[in-house]
Amino acid sequence: MKEQPTPFVLEARQITKHFPNGVVANAGLALQLRPGEFLALLGENGAGKSTLMNILYGLYQPDSGEILLNGQPVQLPNSQAAIAAGIGMVHQHFHLVPGMTVTENVILGAEVKHGLFFLDYKRATHQVMALAQQYGLEIDPAALVADLPVGAQQRVELLKVLYRQAKILILDEPTAVLTPQETKDLFRMLQNLKKQGTAIIFITHKLQEALQSADRIVVLRSGKVVGEVLPSETTEKELATLMVGRDVLLRIEKSSAKPGETVLDVRELQVFDDRQHLAIRQLALEVRAGEILGLAGVEGNGQTELVAALTGLRAIAGGSILLGGKEVAGASPRQISSLGVAHIPEDRQKVGLVLDYPLTDNTVLDLYFQKPFANGISRNKQAIEAHTQRLITDFDVRTPNMKVSARMLSGGNQQKLIIAREFTREIKLLIASQPTRGVDVGAIEFIHQQIIQKRAEGVAILLISAELDEILALADRIAVLFRGKIVATFEAAKVDREELGLLMAGGKNLH
Ligand SMILES: Nc1ncnc2c1ncn2[C@@H]1O[C@H](COP(=O)(O)OP(=O)(O)OP(=O)(O)O)[C@@H](O)[C@H]1O
Ligand SMILES: [Mg+2]
Incomplete structure (x- = not known):
């Protein structure tokens, strides 16, 4: 008897995946993707989303289960096979070669398909430019990837996928690193692709994105599908509950701040960026004990350079940084950290963690040479392990054990580990x-509560976030950063969202 044709472009049946460390990342997962469908895939950190996508992209082999393309079983032994089958993926952590140009990255490995047997660079550049134009992706084909901000790096990843003419597009948390404008542009582009028949699997932790853009939402938990809903038939609250298995406060309560003495006092600060342009110009700001200063601004307006200067990762070109009245400009990151400054970095894989070290090393990165973690020159293994265990428990870091390398953790759990480390020492200032x-x-709720708790303990907090909602929810005062300067400061209670947006975009300073 002839089998019925399936209505699915891609189907995963009973996918199971164990990792050697004992983790069952996918436990009999089934997922179906229809032609031209925009499927949002949600799930808590460590639920198994990236693992499943890596299997569909040929990077991991499942222990058991089956993958079907247009109803036909396929083997995807590697990503070349997936690409040949029309599957493209933009990863949670990008897979670009930093020392190569945009064009080189885009065509890497795809030369033959495009008749570029000898690397015809000029022709390739034209192709890349034409493609970028067609999809409205703003990019300089000759730029080195290492010099690009994250949003642009992601456009390179997208170009790679488009260049290979993917019919099925997998995007693993593409909006996590994008500005609101870039996010809008991305969605517009995806809608275009959808119209041309591309089917999309879209992973996000931003529930509104799923509600607004998806045709269907599938929720994973502990390696299984726990729910499937239509955006029109659900709410943010219901999705949150489905994801984490309990009710979540989407907005936390906080009392008003009781600011104390000034902890951080920045004056006339000047900082260069990598290209020797002034990224921070005559910047002044103050953060007091027990208050949260939210720094609002579109990424790329000096946030990265400001934080790097404050944490000793970048030399300053002028001005002063006073910590508790003491000049710290020019101090090393370790000196600044030992003065009671905690730092949650924007790039957790580059600055926050040493990915190949076990969790036990990562939890004492700034502290391993101090008591109780060291006695003279020898390490106190017991103390380090007890400390690590406490952080894992208190901050709900999902890991099989503390000996695994940080690389083995899911993206969100890497972030939780950094937060656990930075929140568990005596600090005066949190950046x-x-x-x-x-x-x-669920973790957002928890982290927000922890930040409010630190404020109550009298810690001064400088919060830099691309999420205006996050700034509005947490900050007591809001400063707007535009082109390296603070262009306005507000009491958070009195702020007008629209005005804030206008100022962030470089609109007139109304105050
Ligand atoms: N290469 C690996 N080796 C061992 N364990 C791994 C590996 N990759 C992932 N894991 C584990 O598998 C589980 C699922 O991880 P996965 O990255 O798929 O989660 P996720 O749903 O994408 O989470 P997040 O939202 O945090 O990105 C986690 O417990 C993780 O620690
Ligand atoms: Mg993931």
């Missing part, structure tokens, strides 16, 4: 850059 980037709604 939090995008603290909830990539974490699930």
